[in-house]
Amino acid sequence: MSDTALSESATAVPSTPSTAPTIVARGVTKSYGKTRALRGVDLRLEHGEILGLVGHNGAGKSTLMRMLAGIEQPDDGAVDARERRAGAAWNADSAAASGVRMVYQELALCDDLTVAENAALSDPRPTGLWGWRGRAEQRIGTALDTVFPGHGISVLRRTGELAMAERQMVEIARALCTDALSMLILDEPTESLGVDATAQLYAHLRTLTRRGVSVLLISHRMQEVLANSDRIAVMKDGTVVETFAAAATSESELLVAMGGEVRAAGADVTAPRAADLTAERGAIVATVRAASGISFEARAGELIGLAGLAGQGQEQLLNKLWGAGALSRGVTVPRRRAYVPGDRQTSGILPLWSVAENLTISAMRGISRLGIINGRAKRELAAEWIGALKVRGDAATPITALSGGNQQKVLVARAFAADAQMVLLDDPFRGVDVATKNELYALMKAEAAAGRCIVWYSTENSEMAHCDRVYVFRANRLVSELSGESNTEERIIADSFDENTGDQR
Amino acid sequence: MTTTIQASARPGLAGRARVSAVHGFPALLSLVALVVIFGISVVNQPGILSVSGLTLMLMSAVPLVFAAQAQMLIMSVGDIDLGIGALIGLVTVIAATLLAESPLLGWGLLVAIVGVYALLGLIVQKRGVPSIIITLGMSFVWIGLGLQILPTPGGATPDWLTAIGRWRPDSVPAPLVFIVVATLIGWYLARQSRIGSRMRALGSSAPTLQKAGWSLAGTRVTAYVLAAVLIVVSGLLLASQTRSGDINSASNFTLMTIAAVILGGGTFSGGRALPIGATLGAVTLGLITVLLSLMSLSSSLQSAAQGIIVLAVLAGRIITERFTR
Numbered sequence: 001m002s003d004t005a006l007s008e009s010a011t012a013v014p015s016t017p018s019t020a021p022t023i024v025a026r027g028v029t030k031s032y033g034k035t036r037a038l039r040g041v042d043l044r045l046e047h048g049e050i051l052g053l054v055g056h057n058g059a060g061k062s063t064l065m066r067m068l069a070g071i072e073q074p075d076d077g078a079v080d081a082r083e084r085r086a087g088a089a090w091n092a093d094s095a096a097a098s099g100v101r102m103v104y105q106e107l108a109l110c111d112d113l114t115v116a117e118n119a120a121l122s123d124p125r126p127t128g129l130w131g132w133r134g135r136a137e138q139r140i141g142t143a144l145d146t147v148f149p150g151h152g153i154s155v156l157r158r159t160g161e162l163a164m165a166e167r168q169m170v171e172i173a174r175a176l177c178t179d180a181l182s183m184l185i186l187d188e189p190t191e192s193l194g195v196d197a198t199a200q201l202y203a204h205l206r207t208l209t210r211r212g213v214s215v216l217l218i219s220h221r222m223q224e225v226l227a228n229s230d231r232i233a234v235m236k237d238g239t240v241v242e243t244f245a246a247a248a249t250s251e252s253e254l255l256v257a258m259g260g261e262v263r264a265a266g267a268d269v270t271a272p273r274a275a276d277l278t279a280e281r282g283a284i285v286a287t288v289r290a291a292s293g294i295s296f297e298a299r300a301g302e303l304i305g306l307a308g309l310a311g312q313g314q315e316q317l318l319n320k321l322w323g324a325g326a327l328s329r330g331v332t333v334p335r336r337r338a339y340v341p342g343d344r345q346t347s348g349i350l351p352l353w354s355v356a357e358n359l360t361i362s363a364m365r366g367i368s369r370l371g372i373i374n375g376r377a378k379r380e381l382a383a384e385w386i387g388a389l390k391v392r393g394d395a396a397t398p399i400t401a402l403s404g405g406n407q408q409k410v411l412v413a414r415a416f417a418a419d420a421q422m423v424l425l426d427d428p429f430r431g432v433d434v435a436t437k438n439e440l441y442a443l444m445k446a447e448a449a450a451g452r453c454i455v456w457y458s459t460e461n462s463e464m465a466h467c468d469r470v471y472v473f474r475a476n477r478l479v480s481e482l483s484g485e486s487n488t489e490e491r492i493i494a495d496s497f498d499e500n501t502g503d504q505r
Numbered sequence: 506m507t508t509t510i511q512a513s514a515r516p517g518l519a520g521r522a523r524v525s526a527v528h529g530f531p532a533l534l535s536l537v538a539l540v541v542i543f544g545i546s547v548v549n550q551p552g553i554l555s556v557s558g559l560t561l562m563l564m565s566a567v568p569l570v571f572a573a574q575a576q577m578l579i580m581s582v583g584d585i586d587l588g589i590g591a592l593i594g595l596v597t598v599i600a601a602t603l604l605a606e607s608p609l610l611g612w613g614l615l616v617a618i619v620g621v622y623a624l625l626g627l628i629v630q631k632r633g634v635p636s637i638i639i640t641l642g643m644s645f646v647w648i649g650l651g652l653q654i655l656p657t658p659g660g661a662t663p664d665w666l667t668a669i670g671r672w673r674p675d676s677v678p679a680p681l682v683f684i685v686v687a688t689l690i691g692w693y694l695a696r697q698s699r700i701g702s703r704m705r706a707l708g709s710s711a712p713t714l715q716k717a718g719w720s721l722a723g724t725r726v727t728a729y730v731l732a733a734v735l736i737v738v739s740g741l742l743l744a745s746q747t748r749s750g751d752i753n754s755a756s757n758f759t760l761m762t763i764a765a766v767i768l769g770g771g772t773f774s775g776g777r778a779l780p781i782g783a784t785l786g787a788v789t790l791g792l793i794t795v796l797l798s799l800m801s802l803s804s805s806l807q808s809a810a811q812g813i814i815v816l817a818v819l820a821g822r823i824i825t826e827r828f829t830r
Contacts, residue, residue, distance in 0.1 A: 071716075096718055108716045112709035112776030117702040122717040132699055137516070154516055156524040 020082045021046050022183050022214035023068055023100075027077035029238075030063055032401045037063040039238040040077065045183065047082075050205060050215040052225035052246065055235030055258055056405065056433035061218050062105070064235070065185050068216065069102045070095030082182075099182035101175040103189050105218075105404075109167055111160030116140055118159055119174040136177075143173040147204045148197055164192040172201060184208065185216045190224060202228045220433060222251045234258055255434065285421055285453045288320055289330040293477035298455060300421065303448040305464040306457040307492045308473030314457040316476065318424050321455060334453070338362055338420035340411050342427040348411045349399050356382035356395035358410050362418035385413040389439060405436045412440055416447055423447070425456040429463070441466050461492045531770025532782030534821045538768075538814060539789045542796050549799045556678050563680035564746060566791030568593065569761060570684050571739035573769075573787035574691035574780060575732040576762035581695055582728045583708035583775025584629060584636030588644035589736060590759035592618065594752040595651040596740020601660030601750025608663070619733040626729030630722040644759070651752030658751035662744050670745030683742065684784060687735075691780030694731055701778070704728045708775025757808075761790050764815050789814070 023045045030038040038060045045051050045068075055061050066072045067079055070091045079090050081098060109118050119140035120132060137155045144151050148169050159167055172189055184205075190198045205215050205228065219225050225232055229246045234257040242257045288296035296317060298304055306314040322339050324331040341348045350358055359382045360367060367377040382395045389409045393402050399410065408428060415423050425444075429437050445466065448454050456467065464470045469483040472495040480495040482488075516524075552558050572589055579586045596615065604611030625643065629636050662670075672679050695701040703724045706714040711721055743755060767773070768789060769782025793811050797803075802810075 092718060104716070108710075108713045110706040110709035110713050110776065113702060113706055117706075120699065120702065121706055121714065121719070133697070141516075154520060154524060156516055156521060158528065 023079065023081045025064070025068065025074075025077065025079050028064070028067055028074040028079065029076040030060075030067065030072065030074055036238055037403075038067070038074070041235075041238070041240055043068075043233060043240050045214045045216060046230075047214060048209045048212045049230040050209055050217055050228060052229030052232035053216060053218045053235065054220070054222065054225055054232060054254055056435055059235040059258070059433075060238040061235055062187065062403070065102070065187060065216065065218060068183075069100055069185055071102075099178060099180040100185070101178055101181060101183070102185040103172050103175050103187060105187040105191065109159040109171060112158060114158055115153060115155040115162075115170050118170065119143075119155075119177050122174055123177045125179055139177045140170070140174055143176045144169060147173055147176065148200050151197075165194055165197060168192045169197060181208070181213050183214045183216070185218075187218045188220065189217070190219065190221060198224070222254055226251060226254075258433075258435075286321060286333045286455075287331070288317060290478060293479060294471070294481055296471060296478060298422070298453045300453050301448055301451050302468045303444055303454045303456065303466065305467035305470040306455065306473060307461055307464050307470050308479075308495075312473040313476035314473050315426060317473075318426050318455065318457055321422070322424055334421035336418070336420045337422045337424060338415035338418045340415045340423070340425045340428045349407055351400050353399060354395065355386065355391065355393060355397050355399055355402065355410055358399045359385055359395075359414050359417060362414050362420075366417075366419050381417055385417055389413055389443070405432045408432055409436060409440070412443070416443065416452075420452070422453045422455065425454070425458075427457050427459055429458065429460070437463075461489045464492055465489070529770070529779060529781065531822055532779050532785055534818045534825065535768045535770070535782060535785040535789055537821075538818050539785055539792065542789060542792045542814075546792065546796050546799055549796075556675065557673075559678035560673065560680055562792065562795050563678060563684065563788070565794065566788045567680045567683045567687075568739045568743035568746070568755070569758060569765070569791050570687045570784050570787045571735050571742060572755075572758050573762045573765040573783045574687050574694075575735035575739065577691060577766045577769075577771060577778050577780060577783040578695060578704065578728050578732040578735070579636070580763075580766050580771050580773070581701075581704050581708050581775060581778035582725055584640075584725075584728075585763065585773070586640045586732065587637050587759055588640040588642075588647055589762055590756045591644035591647035591651070591752070592736055593740040593743060593755035593758055595647040596737055597744040597747065597754055598651045598655045598660070598750035598752050600666060600741055600744035601662050601748075602655055604666070605661055605663040615737050618737060619730055622729040622733035622736075623726050626726040627722055629729075630725040648752055651750075655750050655752065658749060658754070660750040662748050662750075666741060666745045667748055669742070670748065684788065688780050688784040690735070691778075691783065695778035695780055700724070700727055705776055705778055708777075710776075761811070762787070764811070765790055768815060768818050789818075 021044050025041055025043040028038055028041045029036070041060070041064055043051075043064065053061055053064070063072070067074055070079075070093075073089075073091070081090055081095070081100075108122075110121070113121070116133065116137040120136035123136065123139065141155050144153060144155070151166070151169055153162065153166050153169065159170060162170065168189065168191070172186070175184060189201060193201065202224070205217075209215060217225060217229055226246055226249070231243055232246050232249065232254065233240050233243045234254060235241065236258055244253070244257075283300050284297060285300050286296075286298040290296070306317060308314060318339075320331055321333055322337060324333045350361065353361075356379060360378050363381060364373060367374050367381055379395060385391075386393075386395060389412070391402070391409050391413070392406050399407060402410070412425075412428060415425070429440065432440075441463075444454055444456070448468070456463075458464065464487065467487065469481060470487050470492065471478050472480045472482065472492055474495070480491075482491055482495075546562070547554055550558075553562050572593060576586055576589060596618070599611055599614050602611075603614060621643070625636075625639055628634055628639060674682075693701075695704065703714060703719055704727070706717075706719075707721060707724045707728075714724065715721055739758075740755070744750060747754060765786030766783050768786030769784070770779040771777050771783065790811055793814060794807055797807055797810060
């Protein structure tokens, strides 16, 4: 086991007991077009610490992370790394050479390559012409076994065949396949991980810091950051506004520093225009008959939640509602529907288009006559929604210049801007910050009150409190229907598991 | 470390075989089609079950297999080469004229072709020109050059090349040796080497490859250069069989190689490379011609028959994939 990543990094790093800060950012600024992502960031990452980095979407976390990893250069200011040789620029190559590794939120794996090949791609260590494959299998296998014992992932499988949680494990493990790891940057590493794997990951981060590795942990999960960091830096509007010692702060204090609201709902959003809807409130607009269990029914003016453990059939129901046509049996749906996909990168945004074009693509019926789009109506519609949802950036901004949370706002606005009777949301708020979520919840409620029917799948049970009715899924069936008093998080969790055996099916 | 590391992090042989079977599954139907066609041919003409019979039957597939491996490399980075047939024709022309008359100039031209391919890869990567446009454009250049050098089919290949074409061992059919060699080269380049995994990574997800610190341009240029070398070899082997040069001798190779890669489990979107599948696809398509002449069907039906078999295999794959899921 002498050539494994983890034992190598164990021996390589503490040999120089330097305790200078691993990396220091001073007055770093960065702009993308008109959007100012960073406006003078000061951040210091000490030797052997876990620094939590929290902030709303668009606060500049991802940009700062790319600066620290040397992938992008600051417009102004400087990034000083302990490992950097004097006179050398801090870029992707020198960062990689000094043991900086990054775990991306949008997983950076090639679906068509095997787990071992993916690991070899990002492993900077030289390997021979022959036998590199075996060595790569050995290294990634050992890394997986060390961090996630009992992971059950075959290193020969293509990563495209793996489940989301397994891919996340591979992404984390392969960052550890390196010599002399000095800094590990984790961007939302536990978003798709289960409870056990999350605990395993944090346990391993502690063994890494004991060897002197510095960890930058970016997460929206306040409890995890509080429980596992040494210090927590809070970002807001492109600067680090405050740094707390994790032991001496609380979730509400962090939320206040981030500028977020602690209350669950309350952001006031007024829908730009009353939807022109034909169905009356309370009329049944969609049904899905089920052979067993409860049948799905949706009325106009309702906000319906789909809950349960991930992958129990919620997405299939949304697909049925979205893809239903004249030939589908047992499904009735309104003619005009809109859909908000969960994975904005692959099936959401049109990356070459501007914000306005992305926003109005579904609303063409309303703003065109005889197939010709009315340019002014389009711009007005886009401006209304950008104002209502406080999207950062104007209508002409390229969509890719926006942060992830703002892109998600545009996608939600796209669905509501269309004159659809039924809006389907496929877990659209993964990795979206609290303030944005509150705005979007308020929007959804306002739109439902205006007579639309909204069907919303979410993996976060606490969000279901906003719904008028909730269907709980288990093993591809609807097992319960909750509303009013019975719609509680405890009840959803109880119904998500089999009451008889207590097992997840 | 509190956790115990398992003795073997690497999977065993059984796991390896199972995963290979799953990954190679798309090529299986191509194998079925090949066996069926071969079976029908044997029933019609039992004489082919001999070394000389197999040699005659497989001979036409040899250049096609090399060309299919080249196309597979290009398709693995997500591109398509529409100039492959014209270029093979040009190589036969060069082989039958300049390579015999002034070897230095001939070899220089062949090396220049490889250089042009490197340039094509660079342009596709840096300027974002779609590969089908640039290779289609180049195919006209190749045809023009070929007609300039040798307006009508003819010429004579150098002796050493003719000797390769004449090589007939008694124990094994010579074409089978070439086909196996081509497959091994393709397998090493695309699946076994590090550059091969980078090429597939480029076709699968270019941003990921870039994040991992590799040059996208370098990877694409390498893929094009390796493909160009295989194309030149394919052209030389075709010339060694015909012993003459003809710019139009391989014009149907372009679409046949693409069909072979797809039959063998490749995808248009890139990221996949199945060398054994590509070989099976190419041999299947090559054998259809032989089978039709054995059944004394009109050769004008050849293209139609090839198309029907490609469609049948692809439809069969979709159906079986649905059942196995």
